[in-house]
Amino acid sequence: MPxxxxxxxxxxxxxxxxxxxxxxxxxxxxxxVAIAMIAISLFIVGAFLLVAENLGRxxxxxxxxxxxxxxxxxxATPQQIAAVDSWLAAHHDFAGRKFVSKEAALARFREYxxxxxxxxxxxxxxxxxxxxxxxxxxxxxxxxxxxxxAAELRAIAGVEEVQFDWEWVEKLKKLINxxxxxxxxxxxxxxxxxxxxxxxxxxxxxxxxxxxxxxxRLVGATERMIRGPFLIEGILQGLLGAAVAVALxxxxxxxxxxxxxxxxxxxxxxxxxxxxxxxKLAALLAGGMLAGYLGSWMxxxxxxxxx
Amino acid sequence: xxxxxxxxxxxxxxxTALHDVTFHIEKGEFVFLTGASGAGKSTLLxxxxxxxxxxxxxxxxxxxxxxxMKRSQLPFFRREIxxxxxxxxxxxxxxxxxxxxFILTVLGVPPREHKKRAYGALRAVSLHxxxxxxxxxxxxxxxxxxxIARALINDPLVIVADEPTGNLDPDLTQxxxxxxxxxxxxxxxVLIATHDRELIEQSGRRVITLDHGRITDEKxxxxxxxxxxxxxxxxxx
Numbered sequence: 212m213p214x215x216x217x218x219x220x221x222x223x224x225x226x227x228x229x230x231x232x233x234x235x236x237x238x239x240x241x242x243x244v245a246i247a248m249i250a251i252s253l254f255i256v257g258a259f260l261l262v263a264e265n266l267g268r269x270x271x272x273x274x275x276x277x278x279x280x281x282x283x284x285x286x287a288t289p290q291q292i293a294a295v296d297s298w299l300a301a302h303h304d305f306a307g308r309k310f311v312s313k314e315a316a317l318a319r320f321r322e323y324x325x326x327x328x329x330x331x332x333x334x335x336x337x338x339x340x341x342x343x344x345x346x347x348x349x350x351x352x353x354x355x356x357x358x359x360x361a362a363e364l365r366a367i368a369g370v371e372e373v374q375f376d377w378e379w380v381e382k383l384k385k386l387i388n389x390x391x392x393x394x395x396x397x398x399x400x401x402x403x404x405x406x407x408x409x410x411x412x413x414x415x416x417x418x419x420x421x422x423x424x425x426x427x428r429l430v431g432a433t434e435r436m437i438r439g440p441f442l443i444e445g446i447l448q449g450l451l452g453a454a455v456a457v458a459l460x461x462x463x464x465x466x467x468x469x470x471x472x473x474x475x476x477x478x479x480x481x482x483x484x485x486x487x488x489x490x491k492l493a494a495l496l497a498g499g500m501l502a503g504y505l506g507s508w509m510x511x512x513x514x515x516x517x518x
Numbered sequence: 519x520x521x522x523x524x525x526x527x528x529x530x531x532x533x534t535a536l537h538d539v540t541f542h543i544e545k546g547e548f549v550f551l552t553g554a555s556g557a558g559k560s561t562l563l564x565x566x567x568x569x570x571x572x573x574x575x576x577x578x579x580x581x582x583x584x585x586x587m588k589r590s591q592l593p594f595f596r597r598e599i600x601x602x603x604x605x606x607x608x609x610x611x612x613x614x615x616x617x618x619x620f621i622l623t624v625l626g627v628p629p630r631e632h633k634k635r636a637y638g639a640l641r642a643v644s645l646h647x648x649x650x651x652x653x654x655x656x657x658x659x660x661x662x663x664x665x666i667a668r669a670l671i672n673d674p675l676v677i678v679a680d681e682p683t684g685n686l687d688p689d690l691t692q693x694x695x696x697x698x699x700x701x702x703x704x705x706x707x708v709l710i711a712t713h714d715r716e717l718i719e720q721s722g723r724r725v726i727t728l729d730h731g732r733i734t735d736e737k738x739x740x741x742x743x744x745x746x747x748x749x750x751x752x753x754x755x
Contacts, residue, residue, distance in 0.1 A: 226623055426607045429567065430668075431597035432624045433590075 223436055230440035231447055234416055241412045242448060245506075248408040249452025249499050250459065252401030257460040257487065257495055259394020264491070265484045266387045279305070280374040281343040281364060285313075291369030292341070298367055299343060302360060304351050309344045313337045340371060402502045405452070409445050409506025417441060417510060438511040442504060449503020453496045461486065519545040519676060519707040520566060525575035527561050527731075535561040536731045538575070543709060548702045550718045551711040553728035559711040560604065562728070563680050566709070567601055568592060580675055597625060600669030600706070602679035606661045608653040614640065614664055615649045621668055639667040642697055659686045666694060670701055677701055679710045683717060691717060 235242040281299075283292060292310075299305040311319070316339035351357055365373050417424065427437050468483040487495075520543040527536040535558045543549050553559050564570050565577050568584045577584045580598060587595060608617050618636040619629075627635065640646040643663035653661050666682060677698060683691040695717065702708045712718065718725050719740070727735035 223623065423609050423611075426609060427620075427624070428593070429569070429596065429601065429603075429607065430621055430624060431593045431595075433593045436593075436624060 223439065227439040227443045231443035234420070234440065234444055235447065238412070238416055238419070241415055242444075245405070245409045245412040245448045245503075246452040246455065248405040249402075249449050249502055250455035252398055252405045252502070253453050253456035253495050253499055254459050255401060256394050256398025256498070257456055258463070259390055259398065260491055260495075261460065261464065261487055262482065263387050263390040263394065264487055265482050266383055266390065268484050270383050270387065277347045277375065279345045279347055279361070280372075281345070281370060282340045282372045282374065283342060283369050284371045285340055287341065287369035291367075295343065295364075295367055295369055298364065299345065304347055304357060304360065305345045305364075307346045311342045311344060313339055313341045316340065316342065402498065405449075406502040406506040406509070409448055409503050410509040412448070413441050413445055413507045413510035414513075416444065441511050442507045445503040445505075445507025445510075446500050447503070449499040449501065449506070450496060451499075452503070453499025456499070457492055457495055519543055519547070519580055520709065521576075521578040522562075522565075523576040523578070525565065525572045525577060527558075527565065527570070528573040534731055536565075536572075539728075539731070539733055540575075541726055541733060541736065543707060545707055546702070546705060548699065548708045548721075548723045549710070550721060550723055550725045551709060551728065552713055552715070552718055552725055554713065556730075557728040558731040559728055560680055561731075563601075563678050563709075563711055566676075566678055567596060567599060593624075597672065598675045600672065600674035600677040600701075602662075602665050602669045602677070602682045604680040604684065606653070606665040608661060608664060608668075610653050613650050613652055614645070614656075617653070617664065618668055618671055621671055625672055635671060639671040640664075642670065643667045644693070659690060662686060663690075663694065666697065670697070673701070673704060674706055677706050677708045679708075681712055682710060683712060683714060695721070 281295065283295065296308070296310070299308045314337065317337050320339060347357070361373050361375075364370060424437055464483065464486050471483070520541075522539050522541050525536055525539045526534065528534045539558075539562065551559050551562065561570070565572055565584075566579055568577075568587065571585060579595075582595060584595075609620065612620065615633070615636050618639060619632040622632045622635055623629075637646055637649065640649060643666055645660060645663050645667065648656060648660065648664070653664065656664065662682060662684070663686075666679070669677060669679070679698070682698075683694055686694060691714070698708050698710065722738070722740070724738050725736070726733060
């Protein structure tokens, strides 16, 4: 009579989970170390992701239009301001303009940076220049013709500076890429370290159960049945670590938004604009489980000696 | 059912446990394996369970050449054998029921049947009241009987027992041998390693004797008329 191929009895999945949880409970301290390592690694990855996510949101928000700021000299005369306004009105691309007076600029600063408004109040005079803000379509804004018009604008009397916000948007995009890369490298290295920690924890557990594993082999348990609880143990440790990381990240985010980001503060406001989307949270949890699985797999792979 | 063909087992150049051992046990037989300590009994049993491989020769159990068997098929082969180990090999952290239930899980028996099957197996060794005890709470003899219950729980094709009565008093010894005999009647092939000469002589079964790794005798024991109770009370002639 031929022997069947290696397969699992139907009721083994529940056995795997119960055994894995029981072993984690029995080895609480070592399991805690593994879970903490995963949590620290994924917290760091998550923090980088969160910063990059919110920077990305800021870029996306600014991406629909390009703004050109035409700052005027602090001593610009009403005639010079009128001349600039006439020039803008005469050029179609700049037609959607808005004048921001020195007083309006100061008020805006006080609104956005509530914490710093006291500092400005101590100054003798208003340091903010008057300006024109023009919303320009991004395609137009980056054309050569537009650049020559901007040069012409700079030459008008009373104009101090002409600034394009797509320049900082481009810089921000580079920063986002850098943050993402740094997060992936730091998190990846830590996740590898965490996987090795889990591997060692599982190795210790397997040593603890060495005699039991021998008995299991002698009574006909398959390698899958013997290894299953250890693999599940690693996956559970990874999942728990990731869950702790997400919880800590959410707590840090809420605390940061509460304590560091007073309402309307431009400085912190965009960093705490929103939490990670569910897809990235799911990816963090999956990453934890994967690190746990790889760690336990490394250990059980070594334990294939025949009894 | 169990066939050894010129089997030699060497551990190193100076230590040979079995020398050119050849014997055959047919399906449904009940055989004793005897010999002094160090004669090679345990090594022979380990070869049957493929805990080790012979240095030379072939071991065939239930039509399977163990040397040629794939490693992935070993667990399924072992499930056909009910092994009673000399050191019991019970899992200490598990209760008696859990020790038996674990085997049933390995065998794929639905959990709802575990209690009934475990209770039945324990009743056969008169330890059904110890269902929730841990092995270390039991005497050596009780642990021995739990190990026997575990080996028999699946009505295996082959039962192999290493000194299964070593820790038992004479009455329990008879009881356990009776359990093996009943399993044998149900169709299991039984091989018991023991150095209990009295047990062997009263059995009337075939006996293979090992000495320093060689088979020195193979015969059917002639039952002696000396049951213990009768000899104690001087009944009979």
